[in-house]
Amino acid sequence: MSARFQPLAAYRDDAVVAIGEAGSRTTAELRRDVLAVAERLPAATEGSEVVIVCGDRYCFTVGVLAAWETGHGVALPPNTQPEVVRHLSRRSAVTLLLHDTDADEGADLRAWIAEGRARPPEPRELRAIDENRHVATVYTSGTTGDHQACAKTAGQLLGEAAVLGQTFGIGGGDRVLATVPPHHIYGLLFGILMPLLSGASFIRDTPFHAETVAATARRWGATALVSVPVHLRSLTVLEAGSLPAFHAVFSSGAPLPPATAAALIESHDLRATEVFGSSETGGIAWRVSETCREPWQPLPGIRVDVDVSGRLLLDSPFLPPTEARPYVAGDRIELLEDGRSFHLLGRSDGIIKIGGKRVSLA
Structure with a gap:
């Protein structure tokens, strides 16, 4: 029987997940925002993905968890240069671009989160994620040629994040600060997923x-x-x-x-x-x-x-x-x-x- 991952299982509802200039958020607030954004996402199809480009790690986390909640994978660009993001967003598997900017393209997660707070969804637990499910596509730096896509299952990505937290003793009393952007696999694993799977807090700013x-x-x-x-x-x-x-x-x-x-x-x-x-x-x-x-x-x-x-x-x-x-x-x-x-x-x-x-x- 395959393993399943529940990204927020390490937290109490009142535990602080994210802190920073834009405010602190508890597990209950994160779950509410994820469910609100998930309601607004298009239905998932076989192999569908959502591109996520956010400077605020909390918005990024909401987008990732909402995509997974809906059945999508996420596609994370190798960098945030506009042309690179546009090129990635035009892939046939991509259903939407989520961001936290004033750009005309895609959807502004900040607005969707605010709408969800005004009309909160019915509270419930997030769905568990099977270890064999595709959850992300990340890209190599591409300095020597084209950016190479690397598909990741939940077992690879979330399994590694859990191992990292256990190996390095990250736990509920920790607050993790990252200088690496969350679309980079190192920033994603250590700056967001390791804290989430360990019950630690992450700092929203980079x-x-x-x-x-x-x-x-x-x-x-x-x-x-x-x-x-x-x-x-x-x-x-x-x-x-x-x-x-x-x-x-x-x-x-x-x-x-x-x-x-x-x-x-x-x-x-x-x-x-x-x-x-x-x-x-x-x-x-x-x-x-x-x-x-x-x-x-x-x-x-x-x-x-x-x-x-x-x-x-x-x-x-x-x-x-x-x-x-x-x-x-x-x-x-x-x-x-x-x-x-x-x-x-x-x-x-x-x-x-x-x-x-x-x-x-x-």
Whole structure:
């Protein structure tokens, strides 16, 4: 029998799910807004999707859960450039574009949420989501060519979010702040789905500049930071004491430079947890980085091996269900004596990441 996911099962009705400049929202309010938006969405058909582009993480979450409630998947653009969003929205499977802007195209989620509050729907629990159901299409950065679509089932996406919360000890007392936009799979997993599946709160705003990150974290009592190396580097120039004592600082999207890891420790006594993975594979491994030479530890449920040419062989519940195992990744590794932990030796295909984007050296 397949597993089923209930995204809000970790919360009491009065628990705060989202906080930020636009206000705090409880589980009951989130459920009400999701049901109100779901009533306004077109009926789902086989393979139908809704494109969601929102700066406010709460609006984004309402849109995602409403799409799932109605039977749609969601399509998340690789970036929010207008032409990219328009191109994605014209795909035959896409029924609607949801956003939180004043744009003429698509539907403004803010208006639909306000209408739902004026005429609330009949309260009920959200439907559970079968692990085999398609729930999202995310895209690679596309720097070396076209953006590659990566379809995700609930088992892949929500299963990974649940594992992340358990692995890193995220729970009901946590408030998660992300500097990564929610349409990026890293921002989606760590900034929204991990908190939801763990009963934690997420902060609605997405600050980028160091001073704004620090001010937002202090104002809303953030306990976990989801970021990328370039943003973490900018935080190292802030005065000591300007950041709260995060119990978790996550870094992904590109390798963390050793100098940044060392500066975080020296300036703020913070140790970054690096997460290694990709849009195609999901998360693979993690390490707490002080020198950036520590071995990588596979996430629970993941098995790694190495082929004769040194390439990473992967068996993971976060891979597509139809993907042959072992999956041959484009990364070269040195597998250590315990048969699990490993060192990354670089890519076998000439791809590197600069600022979170893939660049080919070929």
